[in-house]
Every structure is written in structure tokens, then in C-alpha cells.
Amino acid sequence: MHGFANPARFLRIARVLTVPLLVAGLLLTGAALYYGLVYAPPERLQGDSVRILFIHVPAAWLGMAGWSGIAVASFVELVWRHPLAGIGARAAAVPGAFFAFLCLATGSLWGRPAWGTWWVWDGRLTSMLVLLFLYFGYIALAGASAREGGGSRIAAIFGLVGAVNIPIIHYSVLWWNSLHQPPSLTTGGSAMAGPFLWGLMAATLGFTFIFGGVVLARMRAILADVQAEARLRRKAEGA
Amino acid sequence: MREALDHWVFVFASYGLGVGGTLALVAWSWIGMKRAERRRDKARGK
Numbered sequence: 001m002h003g004f005a006n007p008a009r010f011l012r013i014a015r016v017l018t019v020p021l022l023v024a025g026l027l028l029t030g031a032a033l034y035y036g037l038v039y040a041p042p043e044r045l046q047g048d049s050v051r052i053l054f055i056h057v058p059a060a061w062l063g064m065a066g067w068s069g070i071a072v073a074s075f076v077e078l079v080w081r082h083p084l085a086g087i088g089a090r091a092a093a094v095p096g097a098f099f100a101f102l103c104l105a106t107g108s109l110w111g112r113p114a115w116g117t118w119w120v121w122d123g124r125l126t127s128m129l130v131l132l133f134l135y136f137g138y139i140a141l142a143g144a145s146a147r148e149g150g151g152s153r154i155a156a157i158f159g160l161v162g163a164v165n166i167p168i169i170h171y172s173v174l175w176w177n178s179l180h181q182p183p184s185l186t187t188g189g190s191a192m193a194g195p196f197l198w199g200l201m202a203a204t205l206g207f208t209f210i211f212g213g214v215v216l217a218r219m220r221a222i223l224a225d226v227q228a229e230a231r232l233r234r235k236a237e238g239a
Numbered sequence: 240m241r242e243a244l245d246h247w248v249f250v251f252a253s254y255g256l257g258v259g260g261t262l263a264l265v266a267w268s269w270i271g272m273k274r275a276e277r278r279r280d281k282a283r284g285k
Contacts, residue, residue: 224275
């Protein structure tokens with residue numbers, strides 16, 4: 001793992017992976033969403049609104065996976081002082097926030113026809129909203145640390161502490177009464193019918209590839225900014 | 240009594256938000272990366 005902490009080695013790998021991840025992700029997601037919109041059958045109770053599943057579930061997964069990634073990267077940064085880990089955490093924050101927002105927005109659009117309401121203050125929806133606010137806080141904190149040239153230790157601690165919300169989101173539908181259904185996919189099996197399950201897996205994989213490609217692109221941008229600033233500073237000091 | 244809602248309005252709104260937002264995120268990240276790498280190469284004198 002320490003080998004990947006070398007920025008030059010990381011950049012070689014990232015240059016190879018960024019475009020294929022984005023292209024594969026866009027193609028797979030496009031195909032899965034086309035299937036969801038055109039071919040997936042309406043559900044017996046929820047009718048056509050069930051098609052929102054193909055966007056809502058991948059968005060929920062990536063909103064939570066994004067923060068889990070930030071927490072792991074923050075831990076690596078704090079313990080082993082890997083500068084790339086901090087850059088990775090910063091790069092995952094904006095796409096993570098976008099998918100957390102998309103999860104809340106599509107959930108609200110699904111809730112209106114399915115539950116008869118746009119929003120309820122139950123455990124699942126509220127803890128997901130808290131995650132979105134945590135993302136906003138992290139983005140502001142990491143941005144301020146980068147601008148002021150200080151270390152990103154405070155952002156890393158915030159990233160670690162915020163991870164306490166992830167199991168709360170996951171188990172909220174089991175711990176508290178909720179309009180939200182319990183998980184349909186568990187390690188024990190799936191309660192979902194085949195036509196939905198395969199389309200959902202393709203959409204989740206596609207969106208995950210896009211997320212990976214976006215994180216790599218944003219890491220490359222942060223690294224390039226750091227390298228440009230270091231070069232300009234050296235030039236100014238030498239002049 | 241339950242309201243009779245047209246589910247397709249909610250489906251299209253969700254897909255529009257998901258597809259449009261994802262494409263905007265990809266384009267923004269890609270353009271930002273290219274701009275930063277050009278700036279770095281310029282600073283290196285390439």
C-alpha cells in the first residue's frame with residue numbers, strides 16, 4: 001500500500017484508469033437506466049414509480065461509500081501520514097455529497113407517489129440528511145485547510161468522527177419505525193425480483209465506475225495544483 | 240382516498256436529475272483536471 005503513496009506512481013496508474021472508468025461507467029449506467037425506463041416491468045403495488053430505484057439505490061450506496069472512503073483515507077493519513085490519502089479524501093467529498101443529495105432528492109420524488117408525502121422526519125431520511133450536511137462541513141473544512149496552506153489533520157479527524165453516522169443510516173430502518181422499507185439486499189439473499197435485481201446491479205456498478213473515475217480526475221487536479229504552486233513558489237524564491 | 244398521481248412525472252424528474260447531475264459532475268471534474276494539468280505544465284515551462 002505504501003507504494004501507492006508515491007505521487008509519480010499514482011499518477012501513472014491514474015492516467016491509465018481515469019478514461020476507461022468514466023467511459024465504462026457512462027455506458028453501463030446508460031444501458032441500465034434505459035432498461036429501467038423502458039423494459040423493467042411496473043411493480044404490483046408501486047406501479048411505474050419503482051423505476052426510480054435504479055437511480056435512488058446506487059445514489060444511496062455511493063453517498064455512504066463516499067464517506068466510508070473519506071473515513072478510511074483519513075485514518076491512513078492520520079496514522080501513516082500519507083499525503084495522497086488526504087488528497088483522495090478531499091477528491092471523494094464533492095462526488096459523495098452529490099450522490100447523497102441525489103439519494104435524498106430521488107427518495108423525495110419516490111416518496112410522494114409511494115407514501116403520499118415528500119418527506120418524513122424518520123431515522124433513515126434524517127440520518128441521510130445529516131450525512132449531506134457532514135459532506136458540506138468536510139468540503140468547507142478541507143478547502144479552508146488547503147487555502148491556508150495548513151495541514152489537513154482537522155479535516156481528517158472530522159472525516160473519521162463523521163463515520164459514526166454510516167452505521168446509523170444503515171441500521172435506522174431496523175432500529176426505528178420508518179416508512180422506508182428494510183434492506184432488500186442482504187448477505188443472506190435478495191427479496192427483489194430478477195428483472196429489478198440485475199438492472200439494479202448494473203446501474204450500481206456503472207455509477208460506481210463513474211464515481212471512481214471522477215475521484216481519480218479530481219485527485220489528478222489537486223495534485224497538479226499542488227505541483228504548479230510548488231514550482232511557482234520555487235521560481236519566485238529563486239528570482 | 241388516495242390521489243391519482245401520474246408516476247411518470249416523478250420518474251422523469253428523477254432520471255433527469257440523476258443523468259443531468261452525473262454528466263455535469265463528470266464534465267466539471269474532467270475540465271477542472273485538464274485545466275490544472277495545463278497550469279502545472281505551463282509552470283514547468285513545457
